Amino acid sequence: MHGAALPSWVALAYLIAGVCFILALRGLSSPVSSQRGNRFGIAGMAIALVTTLVHYAPRLAIDDDFLGSEARDVGSTFDWLTLGEIAAAIAIGAVIGLVTARRIAMTAMPQLVAAFHSLVGLAAVLVAAAAYLNPEAFGIAAGGVINPVSRVEMGLGAAIGAITFSGSVIAFLKLNGNMSGKPILLPGRHVINLGVLALIVGLVAYFTQDQSPWVFWSAVALSFAIGFLLIVPIGGADMPVVVSMLNSYSGWAAAAMGFTLQNSAMIITGALVGSSGAILSYIMCRAMNRSFISVIAGGFGGDAAAAGGAGGAIDRPYKRGSAEDAAFLMKQAEQVIIVPGYGMAVAQAQHALREMGDLLKKEGVSVKYAIHPVAGRMPGHMNVLLAEANVPYDEVFELEDINSEFARTDVAFVIGANDVTNPAAKTDRSSPIYGMPVLDVEKAKTVLFIKRSMGGVGYAGVDNELFYRDNTMMLLADAKKMVEDIVKSLG
């Protein structure tokens, strides 16, 4: 039935690999232990790879006609050709992976992660398909009849993998700017999506009764389609949730295949990755005060933008300042809190920003950074960019740790963030972002707000009343250029 049991040493090795993966995530609880954690992850993967290669080493059948009689000793039962092909496949992947990892710009990290998710998803589909075509090799079939439980597992693995793949491809295209970040709304999409999902579940259920190819392949094809349909209507700034969600799916796909292979390393990993992605999605949704369902339903930032633009608030008076004004104000300050957002990533302003921080510190000003959980396009995006620019991580604070400090701060310096600083989220019940936790920048003595022009609105499509407050000075320019000008004035 369920194949021959694995030898104890193999099962034990997979278990150790699984434990290494747990320790890898555990290491991320602090930057100090994080690099050791990563090495645990690498060790776990090496153990899993070597164990698999040794235990499942390709062997030729003894009576194979290819072999001359003189080659028929013990060593020759190894299929060196296949082993070579496998080694070549790993080498190709290693070169592509290492080169990409080395070259990628830190600002492009969200795209890269989305691309990597798509690969895991596709790999899961391929493994499930291979298991379907050659079930004997996976020990899940007897006489060509696949064990019904394994059918459900491989069906789910293939379906989740396919959704992960096509969803991640769309997320990649949106994050990479190949596709508009605006939500694309099909009429009746909820009905279509629910229908397709129901159909997939139905097909997987029917697969237990009938293992014909059409059942398996239709489920896979529909899953590719639903991944596409689900992500297309979701707007660019909701991508932190989407990327986390796809992260979670790639884990569940691995777990489903782990069930098929009865492999504890895969099951443990799948569960870890699945929960990790789910928790990150939850954190992101909470930081936007939106339900997971409403994010997944999509469409946010489309209709609202039109309504906000028609509000006619653009003509309200505001104060405009220059780089020199900003430099003067910050030099006099005791404490400056910098609030970065996606705009900083787009403008690549993090290095100039760190230079500005260094100059201010030389003047005796205390400089801190405040990060909103959904600043940027993926969880922790801003932290990585600041780390890249050599900002020490102990100067960087999360929303709840620093929010009370704005009232005691002379200057709040907002660069590339918008909605996450909007006081309307606290006061205006009619605002689409009402209830979202925001940074209390308006409580600082002076707010310096870098923005390209007064015309545009934030992602949520709402005007930010912060712009028109008495203590706000607007710095209208490209973020990087403005910071560089401030650095010049400070120097």
Next chain:
Amino acid sequence: MDFITILSIFVLACFVGYYVVWSVTPALHTPLMAVTNAISSVIIVGALIAAAAAGVPGAKWLGLTGVVLASINIFGGFAVTARMLAMYKKKPSSAQREHR
């Protein structure tokens, strides 16, 4: 292993994952995604089995392709995580800063 044993491992691992991930500092959420990505490529185990098995050429080629894709992820994922983690530095002491 019977199904219930596997299911037990899975359910317990979900709980372990839940608590371990909540203890991850938010500053490291991007490396967390990169490293979970790398470890979820443990699916390469399945691809290797398919690639090594004789008999069905179609399955073998699917397996080999899977090995390539998963390897990209494994090597790329761990390398990019290491690169990111190496950037996280503590505030240098004031004496060190003078030398820069």
